[in-house]
Amino acid sequence: MSKTRRDFIKISSLSAAGIVVGGKYLHSAIPGFSNNQLKDIGTLDLKRTSTYCEVCFWKCAGWVHKNEDGSIKKIVGNDDDTNCNGRFCPRGTGGVGMYYDEDRLKNPLKRVVDADGKQTYKEVSWDEAFDFIAEKMQQVKKEHGAECTALFTHGSGGKYFGDLLKAFGSTNIAAPSYAQCRGPREVAFLATFGEGLNSPEPTDIRDTRCLVLIGSHLGENMHNGQVQEMSDAIDKGASIITVDPRFSTVAGKSKFWLPIKPATDIALLLTWTREIINNDWYDKKYIEQYAYGFEELKAYVQPFTPEWAYGITTIKPDQIRETAREMANAAPSVIIHPGRHVTWYGDDTQRLRAVAILNALLGSWGRRGGFYVPEKMSIPNYPHPEFPKPTRNWRDAMGGKYKLADLALASGVCDATIPSINIDCNIKAWIVNGTNLIMTLPDQRKTIEAMNNLELLVVVDTMPMEITGYADIVLPECTYLERYDSLRVVQGRVPNMALRVPAAEPKYNSKPAYWMAKELSKKLGLEEYFAWNSIEEMLDWQLKKVDSSLEEMKRIGVKNLPREYDDIYFKDGEDIEFFTNTGKIELYSTALEEEGFDPMPRYTPHMEPPPGYYHLNYGRAPMHTFSRTANNPNLTDLMDENKVWVNPKVAKEWDLTNGQEVYLENQDGVISDFTIKVRVTERIRFDSVYMVHGFGHANKKLSRAHGKGASDSQLITRVLTDPVMGGTGMRGNFVTFRFEKESEEEL
Amino acid sequence: MRYAMAIDTKKCVGCSDCVVACQTENNVPIGYCRDWIVEITDGTYPQLETEIRSERCNHCENSPCVRCCPTGASHYEAGGIVTVTHDECIGCGACITSCPYDARYSHPDGYVDKCTFCMHRVQKGQQPACVAVCPTKCMYFGDLDDPNSEVSQIMKKRKHKTLIPEAGTKPHVYYLI
Numbered sequence: 001m002s003k004t005r006r007d008f009i010k011i012s013s014l015s016a017a018g019i020v021v022g023g024k025y026l027h028s029a030i031p032g033f034s035n036n037q038l039k040d041i042g043t044l045d046l047k048r049t050s051t052y053c054e055v056c057f058w059k060c061a062g063w064v065h066k067n068e069d070g071s072i073k074k075i076v077g078n079d080d081d082t083n084c085n086g087r088f089c090p091r092g093t094g095g096v097g098m099y100y101d102e103d104r105l106k107n108p109l110k111r112v113v114d115a116d117g118k119q120t121y122k123e124v125s126w127d128e129a130f131d132f133i134a135e136k137m138q139q140v141k142k143e144h145g146a147e148c149t150a151l152f153t154h155g156s157g158g159k160y161f162g163d164l165l166k167a168f169g170s171t172n173i174a175a176p177s178y179a180q181c182r183g184p185r186e187v188a189f190l191a192t193f194g195e196g197l198n199s200p201e202p203t204d205i206r207d208t209r210c211l212v213l214i215g216s217h218l219g220e221n222m223h224n225g226q227v228q229e230m231s232d233a234i235d236k237g238a239s240i241i242t243v244d245p246r247f248s249t250v251a252g253k254s255k256f257w258l259p260i261k262p263a264t265d266i267a268l269l270l271t272w273t274r275e276i277i278n279n280d281w282y283d284k285k286y287i288e289q290y291a292y293g294f295e296e297l298k299a300y301v302q303p304f305t306p307e308w309a310y311g312i313t314t315i316k317p318d319q320i321r322e323t324a325r326e327m328a329n330a331a332p333s334v335i336i337h338p339g340r341h342v343t344w345y346g347d348d349t350q351r352l353r354a355v356a357i358l359n360a361l362l363g364s365w366g367r368r369g370g371f372y373v374p375e376k377m378s379i380p381n382y383p384h385p386e387f388p389k390p391t392r393n394w395r396d397a398m399g400g401k402y403k404l405a406d407l408a409l410a411s412g413v414c415d416a417t418i419p420s421i422n423i424d425c426n427i428k429a430w431i432v433n434g435t436n437l438i439m440t441l442p443d444q445r446k447t448i449e450a451m452n453n454l455e456l457l458v459v460v461d462t463m464p465m466e467i468t469g470y471a472d473i474v475l476p477e478c479t480y481l482e483r484y485d486s487l488r489v490v491q492g493r494v495p496n497m498a499l500r501v502p503a504a505e506p507k508y509n510s511k512p513a514y515w516m517a518k519e520l521s522k523k524l525g526l527e528e529y530f531a532w533n534s535i536e537e538m539l540d541w542q543l544k545k546v547d548s549s550l551e552e553m554k555r556i557g558v559k560n561l562p563r564e565y566d567d568i569y570f571k572d573g574e575d576i577e578f579f580t581n582t583g584k585i586e587l588y589s590t591a592l593e594e595e596g597f598d599p600m601p602r603y604t605p606h607m608e609p610p611p612g613y614y615h616l617n618y619g620r621a622p623m624h625t626f627s628r629t630a631n632n633p634n635l636t637d638l639m640d641e642n643k644v645w646v647n648p649k650v651a652k653e654w655d656l657t658n659g660q661e662v663y664l665e666n667q668d669g670v671i672s673d674f675t676i677k678v679r680v681t682e683r684i685r686f687d688s689v690y691m692v693h694g695f696g697h698a699n700k701k702l703s704r705a706h707g708k709g710a711s712d713s714q715l716i717t718r719v720l721t722d723p724v725m726g727g728t729g730m731r732g733n734f735v736t737f738r739f740e741k742e743s744e745e746e747l
Numbered sequence: 748m749r750y751a752m753a754i755d756t757k758k759c760v761g762c763s764d765c766v767v768a769c770q771t772e773n774n775v776p777i778g779y780c781r782d783w784i785v786e787i788t789d790g791t792y793p794q795l796e797t798e799i800r801s802e803r804c805n806h807c808e809n810s811p812c813v814r815c816c817p818t819g820a821s822h823y824e825a826g827g828i829v830t831v832t833h834d835e836c837i838g839c840g841a842c843i844t845s846c847p848y849d850a851r852y853s854h855p856d857g858y859v860d861k862c863t864f865c866m867h868r869v870q871k872g873q874q875p876a877c878v879a880v881c882p883t884k885c886m887y888f889g890d891l892d893d894p895n896s897e898v899s900q901i902m903k904k905r906k907h908k909t910l911i912p913e914a915g916t917k918p919h920v921y922y923l924i
Contacts, residue, residue, distance in 0.1 A: 074771035076880070087882050090764040096771060219760030224882055231758045231883035247788070249760050252797035259793040622762035634770065637777045638763045647792060682792045 046073065050557030052081075052488045052498045054155055054480035055091040055098065056625040057177065057199060058224050059488050060084035061498035061558045062092065064481060072096055072481060072503055080558045082225070082492045083200060089222040090623040090638060097634035098479045099504070103703050104462055105476035106508035121474065126511065126519065129473050134523035136456040136472070137168065140428045146170050147392040148428040150413045155434035156485040156500075157460065157477060157513025164517045165431070166387040167529040172394045172413050172427060176440040179409035179727050185338045187404050187725045188352030191589045193365055194579030196406070198491055202374040203335050205229035209369055210330030212241045212323075214265055214355065216339035217248040222622040223340065239330070241323050243268065246617065246645070246690050247683035256323050262615045262688055263345050263606040263731065264313040269354035270603055271309035272324045274301040276361050281328035283363030290576060291360060293588025293599070300600050312603070331362035333369025346720030346729035349404075350601040353589065357601070360585045366570035373570070374491035375563050380545050382538045384529045392425040402726035404595060409726045411441055411719075417450035429456035433513060434477070436465035439627040439694065442716040442730050460513060463631060464701040477513055478506035484514070484535045487542065487553075493568060495561045497546075499539070499553040597724055606720075606732065613667060613734035614650065615688040618712040627694035627713075630705035641709035643679040645690040651680040654737055663738040664689075666715040671741055673698055676710035689735060749891040750826040750864055752878070753898050753907065754801055755923040758885035761786055761799040765877035765886070772865065772876035779852050781862040782877055798924075801877065801886065804829060804850040804862035805910065805918030812842035812851065820858075826890070827919060828866055833858040847914040864888070891919075 048063040053075075061081035067073045075095050079086035088095075108129040109121040124132075140148055146169030151161050154175055162173045178186075186196035205211060206229035219227055230250070234240070240254040243265065251257040260268060276282050277298050287294050306317035327334045336358045342348050364370025394408060397416035402409065414437070417427040430451075441447045451457055451470045459471035468474045481503045488498040506512070518530040532538035540550040548559060570576060577583045581590040593599040609615055623638040624630065644664065646656055656662070661675035674696050684690050696711030720729030761784045769781050782803035789796045806829045813821045813829060820835035821842050831842075831851075836858035843851045843859060854860040865875035869888075873879065878886040889896030902921060909918040 074768075084882075087880055087884075088764070088768075089882050090762050090767050093764055093771060093880060094767045219762070219883075222762055222882070227760065227762075227882050228884070231885065234758055247792070247795045247797065249797070249799065252795070252799070253757060253760075257793070257795075622760065622764075623767070633777050634767055637770070637780075638766060681788065682790060682795055683788055683797070685792065 049501050049503045050078070050498070050554060051075070051480060051500045051503065053088065053092040053095055055095045055629060056222070057154075058083055058089075059490065059498070060088055060092055060224050061488065062088055063557060064503035066503060070504070072099055075481075078498070078557045080556070080560060081498060082494065082496055082560065083490065084224050085228060087224070087228065089224045089227070091222065091625055091629060091635060092224070094623070094629075094632060094634035094638070095481065097632035098462065098629075099481045099507070101463065101631060101633060103464060103631055103701060104479075104508065105464055105468070105474060105510065107476060108509070109471075109474040111472045126509075129475060130520055130523050133456065133458055133473055133520060137429060137524065140455055141169070144426065144428050145392070146388075147172070147390045147425055149431075150174065150394070150417070150427045150429070151431045151433065152176070152410055152413065152435050152437060153433045154440075156480070157433045159486045160514045160517035161431050161433050161460070163384070163529060164521055164524075164526065167384075167521065167526040168524060169388045169390050170393070171390055172408060172416075174394070174408035174410040174413045176410040176435055176437070178407045179405070179411045179725075180343055180440060180442070180730075181341045183343065183405065183407065183409070183725055184348035184722055184727045185340075185342045185352040185355075186406060188349050189338065189356050190406065191349075191404075191580070191591050192353060192356035192360060192586055197338055198374070200225055200490065200492065201338065201340075202372045202491065203229075203337060204367075204369050204372045205335060206232045207333060207369040208233050208238050208330070208335050209333040210239050210241065210327050210335070212243070212327060212334070212336045213250060214243040214269075214337065214339060215344070216337050217244065217246075217250055217619055218337070219249045219253075220622055221340065221620040239326055241326060245615070245685040245688050248619075256319065256326065258313075258315045258319060258323065259685060261312070261314045262617065262685070264603075266347065266351050266354055266601055266603040267304070267309045267312040268315060268320065269351065269358060270301055270304040270601065271306055271320055272327070273297070273354065273358055273361065274304045275306065275321060275324035276328055276358070277301060279324075279328070281324070281331070282361040283332060285573075286332070286363035287361065289573065290578070290585045292580075292582040292584035292586050292590075297357065297587040297600060304603075312605075327358075327362060330369070332364045332367035334362050334364050335359070335370055336362075336364075343722070343727040344729050344731040345606050346722050346727075346732070347602075347604055348722050348727050348729060349724040350598060353592075354601040357587050360587060365585065366576075368569050372493060372568045373566050374493070375495045375565060376491040377489050377495040377497055377546065377561065379487060379489055379497065379542050382532055382541055384531060387529075394425060394427070396425040398726070401723070404591065405725040410437075411728045412726055414441055414447055414450045417453055418446070419453055428454060429458075430454055431458045431460065432467055432471075433460040434462075434628075436461075436467045436627050438466040438470075439711060439713040442713065442719045442728050444714055445717070460516065462510070463628070464699055465627070466697065466699050469699060475516055476508065476510040477516075478510035482506040482510070483512035484539065485512070487539065494563055496558060497553075498558045499550075501554060592724065595724070609687065609734040610667070613736045615731070616664075616666065616712065616715055616733040616735045617688050617690045617731065618693045619690065621692040624692070624694055627697065630694055630697055630708070631702040633704065636704045636708075639692075640704065641677065642692040642695040643677045643709070645679050645681050645684040647684050647686040648680055648682060649686050650689075651678065656680065656737065663741050664710055664715055664735040665738045666717060667734045668717045670715055670717050671738060672696060672710040672714060674707045674710050748826040749919070750806065750828055750869070751889070751891045751898050751919040751921065752864070752875075753887040753901050753905075753921045753923055755883075755885040755887075755901075755905075756798050756800045757923065758883040759799045759801055760883055762882065764880050764882060765801045768876045768880035769862070772868075773863070775860070776855060779854070779860070781860065800922055802848065802850075802910070803877070803920065805848055805916065805920045806862075806864060808917035808919065809915060811845040811847070811914075811916065815841045815845045817841065824866065828864050829861075830863050830866065831859050831861060833860075847911050847916065
């Protein structure tokens with residue numbers, strides 16, 4: 001059997017680097033707790049350094065506390081940080097495990113062929129790794145053009161590799177957080193309000209009177225600030241309406257739970273829209289002043305009666321009416337939450353348009369308890385020469401599609417890597433930083449095919465994630481606890497910034513991304529783009545431009561500034577120009593119409609599972625971030641595997657019992673690598689199963705995560721692409737149960 | 748002085764932050780815990796109810812663990828906090844068996860360990876680590892003898908229960924329902 005050039009290599013040379021046994025963290029000599037022996041094992045007296053969390057994208061600012069010997073003990077939130085208000089989530093608290101994980105990448109690795117013709121990794125020096133990368137990049141530039149390089153990134157290091165790539169001459173910089181996650185909602189809100197939502201979303205949850213969650217399982221997705229505010233809202237008596245085929249955690253806290261049939265949300269949204277319009281529950285003054293296309297919308301939604309929706313969604317008409325009234329009673333302090341991971345069925349931009357329209361009708365955009373007007377600091381970049389202007393990019397490979405995508409599509413860059421006749425910009429080299437594309441992009445087969453066509457694949461990560469096994473060069477990044485990084489500048493109720501400084505020296509031979517990018521720039525003759533001598537110098541330069549300093553920020557960690565521009569909410573009757581074609585809130589989207597799409601959202605029936613198959617629904621657990629935390633010793637201690645949720649009726653039909661191990665097989669015959677335990681529960685609909693994303697790791701070097709649970713990503717082979725912006729809908733997959741699997745040899 | 752905790756089951760999302768915060772605060776070895784999450788679902792789809800709660804030692808007023816301890820290692824501290832003096836504990840495990848809440852575990856170093864209400868923090872006027880970290884702010888800690896304490900105030904306003912009241916242990920951890 002011929003092997004592909006890019007055989008998967010389990011990072012086997014790592015064992016040579018040695019393992020630190022025990023470590024201070026596991027130090028267990030706790031003093032007894034009787035009064036006379038009570039010693040401070042705790043808090044205030046410890047030395048602390050500022051950081052912002054890198055375990056998820058929320059980037060809460062906090063303090064890393066150290067023991068007397070300088071070892072990292074715990075991480076707690078910074079009280080002044082508006083993202084976390086002094087309270088980290090379990091992942092942030094457990095972030096210490098990223099630092100102490102003994103499975104971390106330890107040395108730069110290079111793919112070599114040994115004497116037996118077997119591909120393996122060899123530890124190399126940083127210099128040798130950089131020389132190899134630079135040579136390959138120059139070769140790609142010479143033969144194909146600089147535009148044929150790409151960066152995939154998720155996290156802070158991406159800024160530096162992004163600058164490197166831009167300096168090199170490519171703008172193919174993609175994050176899976178767009179086309180695989182929140183992209184459709186950004187495009188939908190841009191089309192409606194002329195503004196995207198960005199992160200953290202400007203949802204004014206703490207002051208809302210009614211929060212509507214559609215497939216969004218806040219509390220299980222631990223978007224820290226939002227979870228905190230939801231809790232505040234519960235205290236203040238706000239009602240929650242949850243629409244989910246699963247009785248999610250938040251469904252258990254809701255006044256109304258609508259157990260909707262999967263893939264029918266648009267029907268419900270259109271019907272709510274009709275109810276609110278026909279009962280005159282919409283905000284007339286707001287709509288008259290700010291909206292475009294109300295009459296068209298009103299005429300359009302007339303057929304969508306609650307009785308019509310009942311047949312589609314299985315939600316009873318009186319429940320639809322009652323929940324519409326609940327929202328209207330709370331308006332404008334109501335939030336139809338846009339959610340975050342919204343790439344479901346390929347008509348996601350349109351579904352999110354329906355969400356945006358409903359918010360507009362209720363007048364919640366720009367209103368207290370609805371959506372506030374965020375503000376963000378502007379901090380100048382350290383001076384560098386202008387980046388070259390590439391003439392081509394990944395969009396040239398898309399045949400003119402997805403023009404409304406406002407950011408690069410990770411899946412688009414991946415597609416542009418697979419050679420085909422139509423492709424003008426065929427990508428030949430990837431740098432992948434902090435994202436495990438094997439588990440992040442749908443359809444693993446396609447990702448692997450793309451990687452097989454690369455001339456260079458560099459993976460920068462802290463952990464031996466699956467993607468590292470396909471790399472030509474693996475670069476070990478130190479964790480966020482061991483490095484400086486760019487300032488965290490995010491939008492919020494007030495402009496704010498946060499500083500990350502290293503709490504400890506990098507373990508092993510790992511290095512920060514900024515250092516790697518700067519060193520690589522020297523090898524590529526691009527050092528003028530990284531003109532700072534040290535990152536401290538660069539940060540101090542930036543901070544002094546905004547009347548602060550590195551010294552000050554080290555002391556306070558977070559700085560909040562007064563708002564400079566608008567009020568946080570629209571003033572009554574205020575004259576507002578929205579950044580849309582008409583300058584109005586577009587209920588009827590002229591931008592979508594121009595591109596040949598429905599100007600108002602349309603309900604389209606989606607495929608239903610064949611007999612014996614179930615909708616594959618997936619989601620989050622509060623103690624994990626995607627697949628990146630699956631090996632974290634502290635967090636695996638809280639949850640070390642996922643389970644497949646099965647309704648008792650289904651369990652009876654298949655004779656399944658709690659804890660039984662099954663394989664899952666999808667509609668395309670793909671069977672999960674590993675078994676997954678069954679959780680028989682009333683909390684899931686009879687036509688669906690549910691599992692938490694991020695488990696079922698195949699790399700044995702992830703000693704705690706390997707083979708634990710099953711990977712939903714592996715079973716997502718049918719991708720429903722959003723024609724508007726290229727989002728990859730992943731909820732169109734169905735699975736059935738298998739009790740045994742033929743071994744590879746037999747196949 | 749009567750230390751108590753009230754935990755709001757209407758707000759707890761079961762994220763386990765209290766568990767990991769306790770582990771890092773108190774050097775609880777990985778694989779062990781002093782607090783944990785319980786989820787109970789009642790009903791049939793779609794008529795369902797779920798209660799989620801963070802559990803720990805109840806610091807009972809009438810503690811079977813203190814009563815059965817042969818060495819006196821398990822004892823009451825000021826404010827009714829039940830603790831174990833590690834040096835005096837012989838690891839016999841009688842307390843583990845006697846606790847109706849399964850709140851104690853055998854530490855690998857040979858003594859029995861459990862929640863201390865973070866006495867070392869409380870002494871300095873801080874909240875226990877679990878209370879301080881909880882993203883839903885569903886936990887309240889304080890002195891029940893002080894009518895103005897947060898915990899006294901919330902207990903006045905809200906319906907509450909204790910776990911396994913029939914055991915007669917008089918727990919100091921209350922659940923708001």
